Amino acid sequence: xxxxxxxxxxxxxxxxxxxxxxxxxxxxxxVDDLSFLGIAPPSIYINHLIQLTSDHNIAIGSQNIDxxxxxxxxxxxxxxxxxxxxxxxxxxxxxxxxEFFNESDDEIASxxxxxxxxxxxxxxxxxxxDQENLNNQTHSVLQAQINKGLKGCETINSLIIAYEPIWxxxxxxxxxxxxxxxxxxxxxxxxxSSFPKVSLKAVLYGGSVNSENAASFFSEDAVxxxxxxxxxxxxxxxxxxxxxxxxxxx
Ligand code: PGA
Numbered sequence: 001x002x003x004x005x006x007x008x009x010x011x012x013x014x015x016x017x018x019x020x021x022x023x024x025x026x027x028x029x030x031v032d033d034l035s036f037l038g039i040a041p042p043s044i045y046i047n048h049l050i051q052l053t054s055d056h057n058i059a060i061g062s063q064n065i066d067x068x069x070x071x072x073x074x075x076x077x078x079x080x081x082x083x084x085x086x087x088x089x090x091x092x093x094x095x096x097x098x099e100f101f102n103e104s105d106d107e108i109a110s111x112x113x114x115x116x117x118x119x120x121x122x123x124x125x126x127x128x129x130d131q132e133n134l135n136n137q138t139h140s141v142l143q144a145q146i147n148k149g150l151k152g153c154e155t156i157n158s159l160i161i162a163y164e165p166i167w168x169x170x171x172x173x174x175x176x177x178x179x180x181x182x183x184x185x186x187x188x189x190x191x192x193s194s195f196p197k198v199s200l201k202a203v204l205y206g207g208s209v210n211s212e213n214a215a216s217f218f219s220e221d222a223v224x225x226x227x228x229x230x231x232x233x234x235x236x237x238x239x240x241x242x243x244x245x246x247x248x249x250x
Pocket of ligand 1: 168
C-alpha cells in the first residue's frame with residue numbers, strides 16, 4: 001500500500017455518517033484505484049470502517065495510540081490493538097494532541113516506536129505555529145520536531161511525515177505551494193541525512209486542503225499527498241480531491 005491521501009475525521013462520525021460518507025464518496029470518485037487512500041476515524045469506529053471498506057482497498061488508521069502496548073492505562077488504546085483490528089496506520093503527534101493533550105516529543109518518539117513494533121505505519125505530524133512562522137523559525141522548528149520525534153528509533157520500514165503548519169489547520173490559510181515544496185524537500189533531506197535507518201515513504205501536506213486548492217499542492221514534486229481534516233468530512237469533496245490527485249500524480 002502506498003498511502004498518499006488521508007482523511008482525518010477528528011472527533012466526528014457516527015454509524016449513519018460513516019455509511020453516508022461512502023455513498024457520497026462513490027458517487028463522485030472516478031478512478032478504480034483506492035490503494036492510496038486512508039481514513040482515520042475516531043478509534044471506536046475503526047471496526048465499523050473496516051467492515052464498510054471490506055470490498056475496497058482503503059486503509060483505515062487511528063488518530064492516536066498509547067505509549068505502551070498494555071497495562072494500567074485506563075482509556076487508552078495501544079498500537080497492537082489498532083493493528084489487531086486490521087488497521088494499517090496511525091497518526092502521531094498531531095498538533096491538536098500536542099496542544100490539547102500536552103503530548104511531548106518524548107511521548108511522540110515512544111509512539112513511533114510502538115507503531116513500528118506493531119507494523120502500523122506511523123504518520124508523524126509536524127508543523128510550526130503562526131508566531132514561529134512570522135519569526136522565520138519554520139525550518140528549525142521542523143528539524144527539532146523530526147530529531148526529537150525520531151530520537152532512539154530503530155529501523156523504521158515505512159514512515160510518513162505530514163507537514164501541517166498549525167496556523168493553516170482549519171483556518172482557510174495556507175503557505176504558497178512552492179514554499180510547501182521547499183519545506184518538504186528539507187524534511188526529506190533531514191530524514192535521509194540524520195536517520196539512515198528510517199525509510200521515509202512520503203511527505204504529505206496538511207492544512208486547509210480542499211478541492212479548490214489541491215491541484216496547486218499536488219503539482220509540486222516534493223508534495224507526495226495530503227492529510228485532510230475539514231474537507232474530508234464530506235465524502236464527495238474527498239472524492240474530488242482524490243480525482244485531482246490521480247490526475248496529477250499518476
Ligand atoms: P484541515 O485539518 O484540513 O481542516 O485544515 C487538517 C488536519 O488537522 O489534519
